[in-house]
Amino acid sequence: MRLCRFELQQTPQIGFYDDTTVIPLAAAATKVGVSLSAVDELAAVLPGGNQRQQVREIQQRLAQLSAADMTTLRASVDSVKLLVPVSSPSKILLLAGNYSKHIEEGGGKATERSQTFPYVFMKPPLTTLTNPGDPVRIPEVSPNHIDWELELGVIIGRTAKNVKESEALSYVAGYTVVNDISDRNFRPNPGRTQREKDGFFDWLHGKWHDTFCPMGPCVLPADELTDPQTLRMTLKVNGGVEQDGSTAEMVFPVAAIIEFISSFVTLVPGDIISTGTTSGVGSAKGKFLKSGDMMEAWIEQIGTLRSPVA
Numbered sequence: 001m002r003l004c005r006f007e008l009q010q011t012p013q014i015g016f017y018d019d020t021t022v023i024p025l026a027a028a029a030t031k032v033g034v035s036l037s038a039v040d041e042l043a044a045v046l047p048g049g050n051q052r053q054q055v056r057e058i059q060q061r062l063a064q065l066s067a068a069d070m071t072t073l074r075a076s077v078d079s080v081k082l083l084v085p086v087s088s089p090s091k092i093l094l095l096a097g098n099y100s101k102h103i104e105e106g107g108g109k110a111t112e113r114s115q116t117f118p119y120v121f122m123k124p125p126l127t128t129l130t131n132p133g134d135p136v137r138i139p140e141v142s143p144n145h146i147d148w149e150l151e152l153g154v155i156i157g158r159t160a161k162n163v164k165e166s167e168a169l170s171y172v173a174g175y176t177v178v179n180d181i182s183d184r185n186f187r188p189n190p191g192r193t194q195r196e197k198d199g200f201f202d203w204l205h206g207k208w209h210d211t212f213c214p215m216g217p218c219v220l221p222a223d224e225l226t227d228p229q230t231l232r233m234t235l236k237v238n239g240g241v242e243q244d245g246s247t248a249e250m251v252f253p254v255a256a257i258i259e260f261i262s263s264f265v266t267l268v269p270g271d272i273i274s275t276g277t278t279s280g281v282g283s284a285k286g287k288f289l290k291s292g293d294m295m296e297a298w299i300e301q302i303g304t305l306r307s308p309v310a
Contacts, residue, residue: 001059002303003042003174004218005083008075012040012083016059017218019303021074023062025055028073032061042085043269046173047223048157082132085176085219086155091271092123092213093261094151094180098276099249105284110251118252118260121204123180123213125272132216135310136181138291139209145185146289146309149277150235150243150297152228153178153215154254160267168258171267174219175228177305178274179235179297181212184283214297214307215272225301228254233278236296237289245278247299 004017008024015022025045029036036054039045045055062070096119097103100110130136138146157173183206192198228247235243252260257273267273282288289295293309 001224002218002220003045003055004216005040005042005085005087007081007083008079012087014039014042014045016062017303020077022077022080023073024075025058028058028062029054031069031073032058032065034058034061041087042155042219043157043173046155046157046219046221048171048173048269082217084129084131084215085174086270086272089125089270089272090268091265092125092128092274093120093265093271094123094207094274095120095252095257095276098251099245099278100251101245101249101279102277102281105279105281113251113256116251118257120261121207123207127210128208128213130211130214130307132214132305133307134214135211135308136179136214136289136295137211137310138289139183142183142186142206144288145183145283147182147184147282148235148237148242148289148295148297149180149182149281150233150299151178151180151274151277152231152233152247152254152299154228154258154273154275155219156267156271156273157222157269159269160258160262163259163262165255165259168255168262169222169228171258172222172254173269174221175225175299175302176215176219177217177297177299177302178272179214179295179305179307180207180274180277181209181214182207183209183212184288214305216305217303220302231302232300234298235280236298237287237293242282242287243278243280245280247275249278250275
């Protein structure tokens, strides 16, 4: 069962998530008679956490309850505030150019995995992470070329250093939806003297605006997904499909990404890796986000991350 963080009566909680309702984990544990320590972060109840076994026991017992009993436990998603799955990750690491179709739509040429390496960059967690349903805000400093990028997010569950690809998935706690919002035309100091690396830093700084990393609405535990390279994914803007792809298209699959990053960076529980986007971004079509738009980023088996634009 998928898990989420949510706020009810100004109190952060953990719950089971099923698109339209949540079941508070504490209430479910009491209902089915499983002892569970108070927890408001997902790390403890995902693979690698010290209460994962209790959560699995709760799931098994919930399956034996009557429909009436289950109804008493459920709260409408509309009655709670969904929160980002990880409240304060130490790192958000994102991949650029990890889908051949996205490289090609931007005018580039895809390269075989054996001939290249993953391009990894970072976003500041505390100011870019945005709760499901909260607005992505168009930056006043550069408002006209704001774009979407639907991505599979990977949440690390155990400390990982020098991990081999064959073992890498065992370090994953779960999977979520990330929308890597990008400013495609950020040009600080337009009257500047051009330097060789200006283009790269324009691109990088355009990833860092406040609210530019919506994430959620929930987490699919890693022990409930055998292969993360099998998931269909779509992104809609105002109901129209803009991106339609699959995680099978990745140049570097999830396990290879973890091997690469952990070879020189220690990954710790709660770190997030966003694995790149497929084709269909706005910049390839001359379409960009504006105030009043609604994005719906969906990944199979996980759910839909809805983000209004303001």
